[in-house]
Amino acid sequence: MLNNYGHQALDIEINRLNLTDMDIYVSGFQNCKTNHSFGPAVRDYFLVHYIYKGKGKFIVNNKTYYLSAGQGFLICPDIVTYYEADSNDPWTYAWIGFNGLKAKTYLEQANLTQDNPIFSTTEKENSIKKIFDKMKVVNDLKKGKELELLGLLYLFLSKLIKDNDNLNSDKENPKEIYLKEAIKYIHKNYNRYNLTVSQIAEYIGVDRTYLWSIFKSYLNLSPQQFLIEFRIDKACRLMKNKKLSIGDISRSVGYQDPLTFSKIFKKIKGVAPSKYKKETDNK
Structure with missing residues (x-):
C-alpha cells in the first residue's frame, strides 16, 4: 500500500x-x-x-x-x-x-x-x-x-x-464587423508611411465614403482622424523610452518627416512632442 x-x-x-x-x-x-x-x-x-x-x-x-x-x-x-x-x-x-x-x-x-x-x-x-x-x-x-x-x-x-x-x-451588425476589421488593419499597419483611408476601405471591401459614415456613426471620428489619434497615442507611449529621439518616434508611428509629426502632435496634445517627452522623462 x-x-x-x-x-x-x-x-x-x-x-x-x-x-x-x-x-x-x-x-x-x-x-x-x-x-x-x-x-x-x-x-x-x-x-x-x-x-x-x-x-x-x-x-x-x-x-x-x-x-x-x-x-x-x-x-x-x-x-x-x-x-x-x-x-x-x-x-x-x-x-x-x-x-x-x-x-x-x-x-x-x-x-x-x-x-x-x-x-x-x-x-x-x-x-x-x-x-x-x-x-x-x-x-x-x-x-x-x-x-x-x-x-x-x-x-x-x-x-x-x-x-x-x-x-x-x-449575428453581428455588418457595420460593426467592418469597423472592427478596419481598426484591426490600422492596428497592424499604422506605422506604414503611405497608409491611406482608401487602402483601409479596399482591404475590408467597402467604399471609402461608406467607411467614413461608419466611423462617424460609431466613433464620431473620420477614419483619417482615428488613424491620426491612434498614431499619436502610440507615440505618447513611446515617449517613455528615453533611448528614442523624436525622429525615432516619428518614424515608428508612420511619419517620415519629424516636422510634420511635431505639428500634428502639438495640434492633438497641445504641446510640442519634445516638451511632452521632457515632462514624461521627469516623471
Missing part, C-alpha cells in the same frame, strides 16, 4: 501528465449493432464522437439528444453519460479522446461544452468528416500515429472554432 509520501508522489506524476497543451488518449471507429450502448459511466478525459451514418441517443445531465449522421457529441471528464445505438438504424461513429492544458479552452472557443455538447456539420464538402476519415487511416500506422492524430485533432478543433466564429459574425 502507498503511504502519504507515495500518494503525493503519485499525484505529482499524474499532474505532470497533464502539463502538455494537448494529449491523445484513444481513437477508433465502430459499426454499432442494434441497441449497442455504453454507460452510464464517466471518463477522465474529453471524448468526441462523430456519426457517419445511422442514429442513436446521447444522455447527459438528464437531457436526451437524438442524433444522426453528420452530428457529433462531446463527453466531458467526470460527467456521467450514456449513449445507445438506434434499434432500427444503428449508428456508425468514430471517436477521439484527449486532454491537456488547452483542451477545455479550445473546446469552449468552439462552443462545445458540458452544457452544449452537440455539434453538427452542414457544409457540402464536410471537412470534419474528411478529418475523421484521415484519423481512421492513421489508426493503422505503427509509427508516428499519435503525432498525426494530434495534428488532425488540432485541425478538427480549428474547424469548429472557425465555424463558431462565422456563426457569431453572422
Whole structure:
C-alpha cells in the first residue's frame, strides 16, 4: 500500500501528465449493432464522437439528444453519460479522446461544452468528416500515429472554432464587423508611411465614403482622424523610452518627416512632442 509520501508522489506524476497543451488518449471507429450502448459511466478525459451514418441517443445531465449522421457529441471528464445505438438504424461513429492544458479552452472557443455538447456539420464538402476519415487511416500506422492524430485533432478543433466564429459574425451588425476589421488593419499597419483611408476601405471591401459614415456613426471620428489619434497615442507611449529621439518616434508611428509629426502632435496634445517627452522623462 502507498503511504502519504507515495500518494503525493503519485499525484505529482499524474499532474505532470497533464502539463502538455494537448494529449491523445484513444481513437477508433465502430459499426454499432442494434441497441449497442455504453454507460452510464464517466471518463477522465474529453471524448468526441462523430456519426457517419445511422442514429442513436446521447444522455447527459438528464437531457436526451437524438442524433444522426453528420452530428457529433462531446463527453466531458467526470460527467456521467450514456449513449445507445438506434434499434432500427444503428449508428456508425468514430471517436477521439484527449486532454491537456488547452483542451477545455479550445473546446469552449468552439462552443462545445458540458452544457452544449452537440455539434453538427452542414457544409457540402464536410471537412470534419474528411478529418475523421484521415484519423481512421492513421489508426493503422505503427509509427508516428499519435503525432498525426494530434495534428488532425488540432485541425478538427480549428474547424469548429472557425465555424463558431462565422456563426457569431453572422449575428453581428455588418457595420460593426467592418469597423472592427478596419481598426484591426490600422492596428497592424499604422506605422506604414503611405497608409491611406482608401487602402483601409479596399482591404475590408467597402467604399471609402461608406467607411467614413461608419466611423462617424460609431466613433464620431473620420477614419483619417482615428488613424491620426491612434498614431499619436502610440507615440505618447513611446515617449517613455528615453533611448528614442523624436525622429525615432516619428518614424515608428508612420511619419517620415519629424516636422510634420511635431505639428500634428502639438495640434492633438497641445504641446510640442519634445516638451511632452521632457515632462514624461521627469516623471
